Amino acid sequence: MDRMKEYRAQGYTVFEGLYDETTMQAWRDEQDRLQTISTKGPGVRESTTWFGNMLERAPQLMWPAVAHPVILDFAEQVVGPFVQLDNLTLAAFPSMAPEEAAGKASAWHRDRWGRMPSGAYERPLAFNAICYLQDLDDEYGPLRVLPGSHVEPIALAEEEIRKPHQDELLIYMKAGDVVLTHNGLLHSGTPNTSGRKRYFFSVYYNISWLKHTDTFTGPNCQQLISWARSQQDHRALRLLGQDEHLQSRANSGFQQPDEARWHQWTQADQRALEEATGRE
Template sequence: MEQTNPDLNMRLKAFKEQGYTIFKNVYDQDTMASWIRKHKQLQEDSLVKQQWWFANTCELAPKLMLPAVNNPLILDFAEMVMGPYVQLDNLTLAGFPSISKQEAENKVSGWHRDRWAHVPLGEDYTHPLSINAISYLQDLTDEYGPLRIIPGSHRKEIVLKDEERGIPHQDEVVVHMSAGDVVVTHNGLLHSGTPNTSGNIRYFFSVYYNRTWLKHTDNHNGPNVQEIIRKARANNDHRLLRLFGVDDHLQARANSGFLQADEVRWAEWAAADKAAIVKK
């Protein structure tokens, strides 16, 4: 059974080659404004002075955050990339304060690959163990700090010395994303932010997914997430259950014999999961 969405198929091809794809205009201004208000509230409520980085935000604000975690377009693509094994590793809402242009001159925020990655051993494409679906809540102008990517670095044995991790790279692409866009990155892709010199806060929203047999960083045991799990169970919604660490199909699918192409089998399983949902 082949995937039928031509746009997602083209994105998958580009993702395999480049290590990322950008979905335009996924979130509207009202949604992003609500996330910014939540960040300000979390700062006000925090016992830690000047805290900028907040995790476990689906537990902290489930009605506000669940639509982003469970975004059907992003999850359809995630299941094409990783199979129907997609789990929420962490949901992060962060702000980066501004610094002076002198401090930021010829600097990047820090080159890195993401959690569960490894340095590629060759040029063959390998399915990621995790992906990041990142949104920025303002346009990434030069002042706010664009995203920097080294295309194809998820398939190249690129390593950097300590002194090279904070400066621009000769093979980088500078990406001026718009507010509300979502960039999905392979965990092996080398990327970096750019220091913020706008005079305002640079807001960052990350939905990080991994495979369901890995540990997750966020705590899914809180009462709000447990209520999401309860409702998903009542609806027989396996995709939503998996997002929060409950994968009823894991043992069978992780020991399926692997005699079909991964993406063909994944599409069959994903379609079966959607068909099994109880409509209420």
């Protein structure tokens, strides 16, 4: 099926094999390093496995995941050239005892900046690009989704949130695949019983009209912003919270189909980059 049709109908799409083993090993090593140092120093109470603000923490390592052209090209078709990084999280779920995990989903939820859907497809205010750093099997725990729940106003009672759902689909993602979800999609992880860490990262994007969750004021993100500005890379600037066309494009009059305007703006961004860098 055409990827856009699939995304609009199901609420997600999977891009296979975007990252190789060397790249993923570096990301796993970084999670291990952060987890180790999280237990040291003043004010530390317990070990942490979950790390936000990853672009500031490890810019060289993480920028390729934030700015992956395959993901961004598709994302710009979904919401237009308004794609901002909301937050980048690198994490690992620890393993738990099989008895404790039996018959459980981790927790069904819609993602940040979401809402209860209206019954018609609406373009998302935010979307998640999740990559697992090992193949998911029944022990590592598949991703669970309720296809179409980004359109249907499916509600869940408190007691249903940690249980498998009758309409769920289990996705056994391969290491290095990326699933791009609509933020209205109900989804859940599955408890990890592998005896090893279940590594993943989430590049969470939102539209550049919204606030972002991670901070881009630190020296590493500021350096990325300067570099993006020096080459008039508006796509990179938007990712970092600097949408220099926001006022004109978000108040464009909306007299033409959105997709036609988006295409013009994407072309203009491309020309600006080519002119600044001398690239064709």
